[in-house]
Amino acid sequence: MDPLDRLESQSVYILREAFNQIDRLAMLWSLGKDSNVMVWLAKKAFFGHVPFPVMHIDTGKKFPEMYAFREKYARDWHLSLITDDCPPVEETDASLPPAARSAARKTLGLKNAIAKYGFNGIIAGIRRDEESVRAKERVFSPRGSEGSWDFRQQPPEFWDYFNTNLPAGTHLRVHPLLHWTEIDIWRYIRREQIPIVDLYFARDGKRYRSLGDQDITSPVASTAVTIDEIIAELEGTKTPERAGRAMDRETEDAFERLRAAGYM
Amino acid sequence: MSTETSLRDLLRIVIVGHVDHGKSTMVGRLFHDTGSLPEGKLEAIQAMCERRGMPFEWAFLMDAFQSERDQGITIDTSQIWFKSAQRDYTIIDAPGHREFLKNMITGAANADAAVMLIDAGQGVQQQSRTHAYLLQLLGVRQIVVVVNKMDLAGFAADRFAEIETTYRQYLADIGLQAAHIIPVVARDGDNIVTPSERMTWYRGKTLVEALDGFVSVGDLTSLPLRLPIQDVYKFDDRRILAGRVLSGRLTVGDRLLFSPSNKTARVASIEAWSAPAKTTAVAGESIGITLDEQLFIERGDLASHEDATPIETNVFQGRLFWLPNEPLQPGASYRLRLQTREVPVTVQEIKALYDVEQLTSAPSDIVPHHGIADVVLRSQAMLALDRLEENPKTGRFVLTDGVNLVAGGTISMDGYPNQRQLVTIRSSNLTEVEHTVTHANREQRNGHRGGVLWFTGLSGAGKSTIAMAVERELFRRGFQVYVLDGDNVRRGLNANLGFSPEDRAENIRRIGEVAALFADAGMVVITAFISPYRSDRQRARNAAHGTFHEVYIKADLAACELRDPKGLYRRARQGEIGNFTGVSAPYELPEDPELVVDTQVQSVEACVQQVIAYIERKFRA
Ligand SMILES: Nc1nc2c(ncn2[C@@H]2O[C@H](COP(=O)(O)OP(=O)(O)OP(=O)(O)O)[C@@H](O)[C@H]2O)c(=O)[nH]1
Numbered sequence: 001m002d003p004l005d006r007l008e009s010q011s012v013y014i015l016r017e018a019f020n021q022i023d024r025l026a027m028l029w030s031l032g033k034d035s036n037v038m039v040w041l042a043k044k045a046f047f048g049h050v051p052f053p054v055m056h057i058d059t060g061k062k063f064p065e066m067y068a069f070r071e072k073y074a075r076d077w078h079l080s081l082i083t084d085d086c087p088p089v090e091e092t093d094a095s096l097p098p099a100a101r102s103a104a105r106k107t108l109g110l111k112n113a114i115a116k117y118g119f120n121g122i123i124a125g126i127r128r129d130e131e132s133v134r135a136k137e138r139v140f141s142p143r144g145s146e147g148s149w150d151f152r153q154q155p156p157e158f159w160d161y162f163n164t165n166l167p168a169g170t171h172l173r174v175h176p177l178l179h180w181t182e183i184d185i186w187r188y189i190r191r192e193q194i195p196i197v198d199l200y201f202a203r204d205g206k207r208y209r210s211l212g213d214q215d216i217t218s219p220v221a222s223t224a225v226t227i228d229e230i231i232a233e234l235e236g237t238k239t240p241e242r243a244g245r246a247m248d249r250e251t252e253d254a255f256e257r258l259r260a261a262g263y264m
Numbered sequence: 265m266s267t268e269t270s271l272r273d274l275l276r277i278v279i280v281g282h283v284d285h286g287k288s289t290m291v292g293r294l295f296h297d298t299g300s301l302p303e304g305k306l307e308a309i310q311a312m313c314e315r316r317g318m319p320f321e322w323a324f325l326m327d328a329f330q331s332e333r334d335q336g337i338t339i340d341t342s343q344i345w346f347k348s349a350q351r352d353y354t355i356i357d358a359p360g361h362r363e364f365l366k367n368m369i370t371g372a373a374n375a376d377a378a379v380m381l382i383d384a385g386q387g388v389q390q391q392s393r394t395h396a397y398l399l400q401l402l403g404v405r406q407i408v409v410v411v412n413k414m415d416l417a418g419f420a421a422d423r424f425a426e427i428e429t430t431y432r433q434y435l436a437d438i439g440l441q442a443a444h445i446i447p448v449v450a451r452d453g454d455n456i457v458t459p460s461e462r463m464t465w466y467r468g469k470t471l472v473e474a475l476d477g478f479v480s481v482g483d484l485t486s487l488p489l490r491l492p493i494q495d496v497y498k499f500d501d502r503r504i505l506a507g508r509v510l511s512g513r514l515t516v517g518d519r520l521l522f523s524p525s526n527k528t529a530r531v532a533s534i535e536a537w538s539a540p541a542k543t544t545a546v547a548g549e550s551i552g553i554t555l556d557e558q559l560f561i562e563r564g565d566l567a568s569h570e571d572a573t574p575i576e577t578n579v580f581q582g583r584l585f586w587l588p589n590e591p592l593q594p595g596a597s598y599r600l601r602l603q604t605r606e607v608p609v610t611v612q613e614i615k616a617l618y619d620v621e622q623l624t625s626a627p628s629d630i631v632p633h634h635g636i637a638d639v640v641l642r643s644q645a646m647l648a649l650d651r652l653e654e655n656p657k658t659g660r661f662v663l664t665d666g667v668n669l670v671a672g673g674t675i676s677m678d679g680y681p682n683q684r685q686l687v688t689i690r691s692s693n694l695t696e697v698e699h700t701v702t703h704a705n706r707e708q709r710n711g712h713r714g715g716v717l718w719f720t721g722l723s724g725a726g727k728s729t730i731a732m733a734v735e736r737e738l739f740r741r742g743f744q745v746y747v748l749d750g751d752n753v754r755r756g757l758n759a760n761l762g763f764s765p766e767d768r769a770e771n772i773r774r775i776g777e778v779a780a781l782f783a784d785a786g787m788v789v790i791t792a793f794i795s796p797y798r799s800d801r802q803r804a805r806n807a808a809h810g811t812f813h814e815v816y817i818k819a820d821l822a823a824c825e826l827r828d829p830k831g832l833y834r835r836a837r838q839g840e841i842g843n844f845t846g847v848s849a850p851y852e853l854p855e856d857p858e859l860v861v862d863t864q865v866q867s868v869e870a871c872v873q874q875v876i877a878y879i880e881r882k883f884r885a
């Protein structure tokens with residue numbers, strides 16, 4: 001097995017555990033590269049099927065290309081798609097800095113959707129190498145009744161025995177991509193020929209490395225117009241992936257506070 | 265499968281050691297000195313420290329939580345990626361504080377190798393030992409030791425040598441060996457990437473060189489096939505068994521045996537989506553297969569080849585580490601998870617509790633918080649498993665209690681038999697023939713019912729003496745009676761069996777079946793065998809269909825050893841006889857025997873009378 005096979009096999013194992021152990025499961029699909037890889041891995045795990053709803057928590061601020069992508073691939077991949085809106089920014093925690101507040105809309109939208117559909121398992125495509133608070137996550141991560149993350153009291157998790165039992169009224173976050181890095185994602189996209197939105201490729205000397213909402217995500221300087229070029233660029237760069245995400249760096253604790261409240 | 269050439273080897277390394285010995289600092293410095301820090305990170309850490317009015321702290325790279333930074337302590341494990349010239353690494357930082365041991369285990373269990381930090385000033389501390397002991401239990405065998413904060417020890421070679429000697433001895437005592445021991449100043453980068461100019465007496469490797477010296481952990485394809493079934497899918501017209509190959513190799517056409525249900529079928533296909541068709545799968549792959557026959561297989565079944573099967577048993581010994589605050593106690597029940605199988609188990613016995621400091625072990629009534637112990641676990645259902653020595657995957661288990669994972673452990677079996685041979689009926693097409701002489705006919709002629717009196721107890725407890733005396737007296741009273749005795753049976757029926765756990769179990773299985781036939785023929789049959797395992801006695805009880813009476817011939821080990829009529833205990837103690845019950849093999853006490861005959865407080869005559877009275881009461885028609 002080569003390294004990509006190993007990553008894939010571990011993700012497939014995680015997805016199958018989640019599907020077997022959690023009765024009301026949904027997968028978050030943000031339309032970005034990671035969540036496309038995640039949908040792809042689900043099709044690998046379940047032999048061409050995605051046997052749970054795929055949910056887009058829509059801030060209404062995604063790029064138009066992304067909405068078009070959503071419609072096309074929901075159809076082509078036979079996804080059972082749920083889209084739900086997010087409450088206005090006024091309803092978020094006013095003590096957060098502005099970009100974080102904007103991002104916190106998604107937390108509220110997710111919380112509402114969980115309550116509405118009664119999900120007790122949410123599959124999210126976060127990775128440890130993205131951000132140092134995410135680096136401390138568990139693969140199966142229990143959430144409180146309000147969706148909160150008690151990061152000071154995480155349960156032990158070892159030898160791929162995941163925590164699948166949970167108290168009533170709570171839910172599990174399942175992270176099948178936690179062990180992947182950004183460059184792994186791109187190498188896998190190249191190998192598997194997974195579709196992604198064009199925004200990742202350079203236009204006029206800039207490309208998006210990470211896709212969030214239009215108003216809080218900015219492109220990075222790049223000339224990479226093919227996946228090979230993106231991979232070559234990443235092999236050389238020291239700029240962090242989420243450098244274009246304003247919310248991560250407004251204050252030292254902003255991301256921790258977002259995640260503690262239930263942000264993915 | 266892939267045509268990638270740029271993909272390199274990945275090794276996962278955990279950083280362990282006592283609290284504050286500088287683990288996170290070393291990771292930060294390692295990243296800086298290898299040029300792996302992302303842009304802007306150094307400035308960000310600078311700002312964090314200034315805001316807190318403290319000197320620059322490398323540990324903040326890994327210590328991401330506000331509470332970790334505020335208190336200068338790692339709470340939870342974290343992972344970060346970096347590459348040397350040679351290969352890619354995942355560095356797993358682990359907390360050193362005792363309170364966060366579960367987080368240390370979470371990190372360390374995922375590692376291929378470990379770096380152990382020891383503070384030059386403080387020397388070897390409690391968690392320096394506990395962490396090493398746990399690494400060994402978790403299966404992490406490659407280790408490099410770093411003696412940190414050499415600046416606080418005046419860069420002294422003799423202080424380094426002192427710690428090196430002490431710690432190498434400790435590691436050797438628990439069966440580990442350090443590949444290198446390196447003096448460093450993590451904060452300043454001495455011997456991390458660049459050789460220290462302040463410790464020119466040290467000629468060995470730098471940390472990065474030592475990391476590159478670790479070998480990649482080989483895969484398990486050369487071991488026998490183990491494929492635990494994770495789920496069964498019927499999304500379309502295919503019925504697909506899904507699971508990850510833990511070890512070995514599977515090829516289309518192979519005949520698989522599913523344990524513990526013991527069904528077999530051939531692999532018809534290996535299924536995959538958007539991947540090249542294939543006919544072979546190896547260790548590590550998550551796969552789906554279809555079979556040539558529609559068997560009822562479910563999650564938890566363990567597939568293997570027929571000629572290299574896992575152990576089947578409902579009782580085993582294992583070594584576990586115990587996580588909760590409340591102690592583990594005999595008699596308590598938990599859920600056992602063996603790969604994808606999940607069943608209730610009861611803690612039958614705590615055999616030994618280990619002292620990680622003194623490296624001694626002693627009997628104990630409980631396993632305390634963070635204790636490491638050998639325990640015997642029993643389930644109602646049959647389990648399929650391996651000894652750790654045979655397979656690092658199926659030789660491990662965890663216990664859960666409600667929503668909590670409470671223990672992890674390794675399986676040794678130690679003295680417990682593989683029951684596979686005992687539970688498998690090998691012939692098919694069996695049809696039982698009805699007797700025309702009924703039980704009632706036999707009872708009427710004999711004046712009593714048939715049945716089995718199953719004596720169990722330690723060697724020297726008095727089983728044979730009492731059995732023979734009871735036989736004589738019953739015979740005098742007109743009973744159809746016969747004694748099956750240990751050494752007699754081993755001369756004939758069981759002449760091909762020795763004293764291994766498996767042979768002992770087979771010995772008892774045959775006696776149980778023979779006794780059942782005698783009882784069916786209308787006789788009172790008394791068996792006089794140590795029969796140390798509950799599972800075996802239960803099997804004999806099942807064979808006798810309701811005519812079984814367990815009689816515990818009771819005398820404790822000390823009393824039996826004092827009697828030692830055949831001199832066997834003496835020879836067992838001297839190591840001349842192995843697997844001797846009570847000395848070097850287990851005796852499982854009867855849980856609920858029909859009769860207890862205490863040979864320590866009664867004379868032989870009184871014991872005989874007690875059994876006779878019982879038989880008169882239970883067997884007279
Ligand atoms: N003098 C000196 N201090 C050091 C050195 N390395 C680390 N320290 C200091 O030791 C303290 C503890 O360092 P950490 O890296 O947080 O220790 P740790 O082992 O990660 O601690 P836990 O994760 O909480 O167990 C910090 O104040 C460091 O600055 C060193 O080489 N010399």
Ligand SMILES: [Mg+2]
Nearest residue numbers: 287288337338
């Ligand atoms: Mg630390």
